[in-house]
Amino acid sequence: MKSLKESVSEQEWQARVDLAACYRMIAHYGWDDLVFTHISARVPGPEHHFLINPYGMLFEEVTASSLVKVNLQGEKVQDSPYDINPAGFVIHSAVHESREDASCVMHLHTTAGVAISALKDGLQAYSQQSLFALSSLSYHDYEGVALNPDEKVRLVADLGSTNFMILRNHGLLTCASTIPDTFLLMFILQRACEIQLQAQASNQPLITINDKILAGIKAQADEVTRSAGGALAWPGILRKLDRMCPDFRD
Numbered sequence: 001m002k003s004l005k006e007s008v009s010e011q012e013w014q015a016r017v018d019l020a021a022c023y024r025m026i027a028h029y030g031w032d033d034l035v036f037t038h039i040s041a042r043v044p045g046p047e048h049h050f051l052i053n054p055y056g057m058l059f060e061e062v063t064a065s066s067l068v069k070v071n072l073q074g075e076k077v078q079d080s081p082y083d084i085n086p087a088g089f090v091i092h093s094a095v096h097e098s099r100e101d102a103s104c105v106m107h108l109h110t111t112a113g114v115a116i117s118a119l120k121d122g123l124q125a126y127s128q129q130s131l132f133a134l135s136s137l138s139y140h141d142y143e144g145v146a147l148n149p150d151e152k153v154r155l156v157a158d159l160g161s162t163n164f165m166i167l168r169n170h171g172l173l174t175c176a177s178t179i180p181d182t183f184l185l186m187f188i189l190q191r192a193c194e195i196q197l198q199a200q201a202s203n204q205p206l207i208t209i210n211d212k213i214l215a216g217i218k219a220q221a222d223e224v225t226r227s228a229g230g231a232l233a234w235p236g237i238l239r240k241l242d243r244m245c246p247d248f249r250d
Contacts, residue, residue, distance in 0.1 A: 001081075003250055004065040011044040016064035018179040018234075019051055019104075020248045021241050025183065026108065027059035028244070031190065033109040034058070037171070038088035041179055042096060042103045048072055050096055052089070054082030063250040072097050086147055094152035095159065095175055102175035104182035112193035113172035122166055123192060125209040126199050130192040131217040133185075138162040142169040164189050180230030183237075 005013050019041045026032050026039070035056055043049040051067040053059070069078040074089045088107070095105045116123055122139060123130055140158040143151050159165055163185055165173040172193070174185035199206055241248055 001063065001065045001250075004078075009044070013064065015041050015043060015179070016051060016067050017249055019067055020062050020064045021238055022104075022106070022179055022183050023053060023059040023062040024241055024245055024248045025237060029190075031108050031110045031186075032059040036085070037108045038085055038092060039106045039182075040088070040092040040096065040104065043069060047077075048096070049077055050092065052084050052092060054080065055085045055088075056082065060245070063248055065250055090146045090149060090152060091155065091173070094155050095173075097152075098156040099159070099161075099175065101177050103177050104179045105173065105175045106182050106186050107167075107171060107173045108186065108190070109171040110190055110193070112197055113166070113190060114170065115197055116193040117166045117168050117170055117172070123189075124196055124206075125214055126206055127192055127195045127209075129188050129195060131209060131214055133164045133189045133192050134214060135217050136162045137164045137166065140165060140167045142167065176230070178230060180234035180237075182230070184230035184233065 004016070008016070019039060022039050026037075035053075035058060038053055040050045040052040043051060049069050049071055051069055053062055054066050054068050057066060066080075066082070068076060068080045068082055068084050070084060070089070071077050072093050074084065074086070074093065076084075091107055092105045095102050123133060123137065125131060125134055138158050138160055140155050143154070159173075159175075163174060163176055167173060172186065172189055174182050174189060176182040176185055
């Protein structure tokens with residue numbers, strides 16, 4: 001595609017580059033699901049437009065210019081040869097519309113995430129990684145493929161002010177004020193799910209972190225994530241992508 005760098009604001013272009021990088025890293029870790037999950041980011045400005053992946057493009061193919069810009073009604077506000085995933089729009093528009101702090105929303109169908117979402121007791125306090133997720137975690141019951149606009153009300157109510165969500169029998173969701181922070185939260189949640197499944201598969205007695213430590217993490221979670229947030233690792237991630245697949249910036 002022709003580069004949009006000269007036809008959008010500097011702030012929007014940076015958001016496009018960071019969001020394309022996010023898609024490429026999800027593909028790098030093998031957390032993509034062909035073309036069926038999505039990451040969105042609000043375009044800086046008062047219009048409440050957001051960027052989302054072109055439906056049908058593999059995550060390893062997404063570039064800054066190929067991202068589709070839509071409004072909260074799901075209408076394209078900039079010419080694009082691509083459509084968007086309607087289920088992706090329902091989930092992401094619900095969060096963007098209701099949470100001013102959710103500039104980026106990531107939803108994945110990873111094997112570990114879906115497995116944990118199917119467990120009755122969900123995520124457990126078996127690892128340090130799990131504590132950060134448990135400090136701001138919500139659940140949303142499965143209602144079928146997310147095509148019903150009425151589900152938005154219930155999803156938003158379940159999400160509340162949390163930054164981590166497990167969608168029952170479906171997958172994982174994280175949201176934050178920046179793209180790097182949203183990626184870091186998903187990295188932590190995904191690792192917590194992987195660790196739990198491996199620990200449970202050992203069939204050995206498991207040690208659950210006690211409530212006192214969990215309560216302390218909850219009280220300190222905001223401070224900890226600000227001091228070691230996504231911005232700390234993000235420059236290194238961009239350098240990695242520049243070595244692996246620099247075309248994400250196109």
